[in-house]
Amino acid sequence: MAPRRPSKIPDHIEMIMYPVPETRQDSSADNETSASKLADTVSDTLFKKDSLDRKLERHHITGIAFSGAVGIGFFEISSEIIALGGPVGAIIAYIFAGLVILSVLRCIAEMVSVRPVKGPLMDFPHTFVDEALGFAVGIMYWLANCMSCVTLTISAAMFTQYWPSDFSMPLAVFMLLLAIFFMNACGVQLYGNMEWVFKWMKILLLVALCIVMIAIKAGAGSGRDRRVDSKFEISPGYSPTGFFAKAGTSSVDRDQVAILGTGGRILAVWTCTTLAMFQFMGGEIVLVTAGEAKRPRRDLPTAARYMYLLPVGFYLVAILLVGLNVNYLDPRIYHSHISWYPESEPRLDGIATVLRSPFVIAIKNAGIKFLPGFLDACFIISAMTAANSALYVSSRTLFVLAQRSKHDLIVRTLGRTNNGHTPLAAIFVSFLPGLLAFLAVKSQNATFQEPIHVFGRLYTGSVLCIYGSECIAFLRFKKGLAFYHRIMDRDGKMYKLNYYRAHWQPLWAYLGLLLSSLLMIFSGWAAIYDLVARSDGVNRRDAIVDLVAAYLGPALFFCIYLLYKWRYKTQFRGLVDMRDVWFPANVPDEDDEGTGTNNSLKGGKGRFREFLSWIR
Numbered sequence: 001m002a003p004r005r006p007s008k009i010p011d012h013i014e015m016i017m018y019p020v021p022e023t024r025q026d027s028s029a030d031n032e033t034s035a036s037k038l039a040d041t042v043s044d045t046l047f048k049k050d051s052l053d054r055k056l057e058r059h060h061i062t063g064i065a066f067s068g069a070v071g072i073g074f075f076e077i078s079s080e081i082i083a084l085g086g087p088v089g090a091i092i093a094y095i096f097a098g099l100v101i102l103s104v105l106r107c108i109a110e111m112v113s114v115r116p117v118k119g120p121l122m123d124f125p126h127t128f129v130d131e132a133l134g135f136a137v138g139i140m141y142w143l144a145n146c147m148s149c150v151t152l153t154i155s156a157a158m159f160t161q162y163w164p165s166d167f168s169m170p171l172a173v174f175m176l177l178l179a180i181f182f183m184n185a186c187g188v189q190l191y192g193n194m195e196w197v198f199k200w201m202k203i204l205l206l207v208a209l210c211i212v213m214i215a216i217k218a219g220a221g222s223g224r225d226r227r228v229d230s231k232f233e234i235s236p237g238y239s240p241t242g243f244f245a246k247a248g249t250s251s252v253d254r255d256q257v258a259i260l261g262t263g264g265r266i267l268a269v270w271t272c273t274t275l276a277m278f279q280f281m282g283g284e285i286v287l288v289t290a291g292e293a294k295r296p297r298r299d300l301p302t303a304a305r306y307m308y309l310l311p312v313g314f315y316l317v318a319i320l321l322v323g324l325n326v327n328y329l330d331p332r333i334y335h336s337h338i339s340w341y342p343e344s345e346p347r348l349d350g351i352a353t354v355l356r357s358p359f360v361i362a363i364k365n366a367g368i369k370f371l372p373g374f375l376d377a378c379f380i381i382s383a384m385t386a387a388n389s390a391l392y393v394s395s396r397t398l399f400v401l402a403q404r405s406k407h408d409l410i411v412r413t414l415g416r417t418n419n420g421h422t423p424l425a426a427i428f429v430s431f432l433p434g435l436l437a438f439l440a441v442k443s444q445n446a447t448f449q450e451p452i453h454v455f456g457r458l459y460t461g462s463v464l465c466i467y468g469s470e471c472i473a474f475l476r477f478k479k480g481l482a483f484y485h486r487i488m489d490r491d492g493k494m495y496k497l498n499y500y501r502a503h504w505q506p507l508w509a510y511l512g513l514l515l516s517s518l519l520m521i522f523s524g525w526a527a528i529y530d531l532v533a534r535s536d537g538v539n540r541r542d543a544i545v546d547l548v549a550a551y552l553g554p555a556l557f558f559c560i561y562l563l564y565k566w567r568y569k570t571q572f573r574g575l576v577d578m579r580d581v582w583f584p585a586n587v588p589d590e591d592d593e594g595t596g597t598n599n600s601l602k603g604g605k606g607r608f609r610e611f612l613s614w615i616r
């Protein structure tokens with residue numbers, strides 16, 4: 001398909017950038033026999049229907065991405081973060097995690113505005129760094145989303161156990177998986193509309209939680225239960241005390257703080273940041289819609305630029321407010337490194353339950369009765385819709401991977417769509433790992449934590465590798481542009497007019513690369529500490545599982561990369577090979593005029609209007 005010509009490009013440059021298809025054939029094409037050309041034509045005709053439908057409007061795209069980014073982590077795991085780092089440590093951790101997302105999204109937003117192709121997340125490393133890196137990113141992104149689908153499904157199923165009923169865990173997992181499969185299988189437009197509704201439900205939930213937290217701080221409720229606070233021997237204040245060791249006693253005292261002082265605090269905040277990453281991940285999902293977006297060149301860069309603002313903004317405000325309302329030494333706020341419980345409290349370790357949420361703890365302390373049950377229902381929906389997005393992402397990633405595959409059988413099975421342009425085979429295969437959610441079912445109504453934890457860590461570790469790869473791809477992309485600056489000047493007017501040009505680059509790329517690498521490398525340090533420094537009193541098996549979960553994703557990523565590189569002898573892309581930047585394949589037909597990606601030229605008002613139109 002001939003790429004669409006953006007408006008406002010001078011004619012002589014247009015000829016270079018968007019040559020007619022014939023001129024794009026390279027010399028090897030001359031040698032093609034007419035037989036193979038005929039085969040191509042036949043296969044083109046046969047597989048014409050195997051493409052995705054371009055039906056997603058901007059609000060669908062942001063719905064899918066928002067719904068995928070805001071799952072259950074913030075509502076539930078935030079308690080672990082507050083427990084470890086105190087309210088202040090939690091905010092610092094959220095700022096760091098937000099910074100990683102901000103940096104990465106700035107890089108991919110610019111690349112996608114120049115190259116709005118199908119499967120952009122794997123295309124960028126493939127085109128600008130190394131084919132093997134693109135492959136590793138594709139496979140690991142697929143796997144990571146399958147794993148996050150498992151984690152989110154288990155969480156949703158465990159939340160159903162809050163109400164006393166006959167709704168057993170196996171039944172809950174089964175019904176959730178069924179719902180997720182059918183929502184994905186019923187066509188992209190319906191799916192997009194559903195996710196748009198879920199996005200608004202989640203926004204309302206976040207706003208409501210903030211309002212309730214402000215009200216409680218102002219004295220709402222039938223009175224704060226101060227009895228819990230009085231049990232603690234350390235007065236918590238707001239900042240972290242230090243890094244806690246594992247302990248199983250019934251009260252907390254200073255001996256249980258393994259590393260005191262500034263070092264301990266820094267380590268506590270670092271561990272919080274690793275945990276917070278799970279909550280912030282998912283903003284990049286906007287790019288996965290590239291194959292189904294109606295106007296990818298216009299909508300994707302804008303959505304990628306603004307995508308992080310809503311979740312990050314809400315998360316920061318809400319964590320600040322909830323931190324003011326809970327005592328971070330409250331035994332009901334759980335983290336595996338702080339596991340003491342007064343005998344009177346039910347042990348909640350490992351159980352995803354509304355009772356672990358810091359918001360619910362604050363609400364219960366304030367004596368508001370009916371809200372926990374209502375919030376539980378909201379959390380089930382939130383987790384389920386994020387699992388829904390995870391299946392959407394994994395199926396589309398697998399579909400694009402299959403279409404790019406060198407093996408005909410894979411192209412003709414997983415790379416196909418049904419008559420409604422839904423990649424059913426890819427959806428089904430990506431759904432299968434979801435059955436691992438049944439692992440969480442120990443017995444009727446009993447639950448255990450390990451699968452949630454392991455799959456969640458696997459997802460985080462893998463996505464951190466992908467974020468690092470996107471930053472490297474951006475650095476190469478920028479170098480490539482500098483190399484070909486006579487054809488396309490990143491600082492020139494034409495570029496600024498037609499594409500999104502992120503300010504302060506390559507600073508964001510370096511920052512994203514540095515933070516994601518550090519987070520990946522040191523994500524398992526607490527487990528190593530448990531194993532090495534405090535061998536007594538620590539459950540070694542737990543620590544080993546923790547360690548494996550932290551590093552399995554990155555290890556798999558590097559293995560896949562090296563294996564592909566070794567098998568296909570791929571080379572790093574030289575700058576000269578980056579002609580692809582200006583000859584993007586598969587740029588879709590867009591049904592509106594112009595690219596409209598660059599709002600910075602529209603001035604403050606234009607940008608604000610753009611932002612509002614995106615929020616819808």
Ligand SMILES: NC(=[NH2+])NCCC[C@H](N)C(=O)O
Nearest residue numbers: 068069071072073279282390
């Ligand atoms: N669609 C996904 N893969 N979502 C996984 C991201 C998890 C999400 N950030 C959460 O806090 O629950």
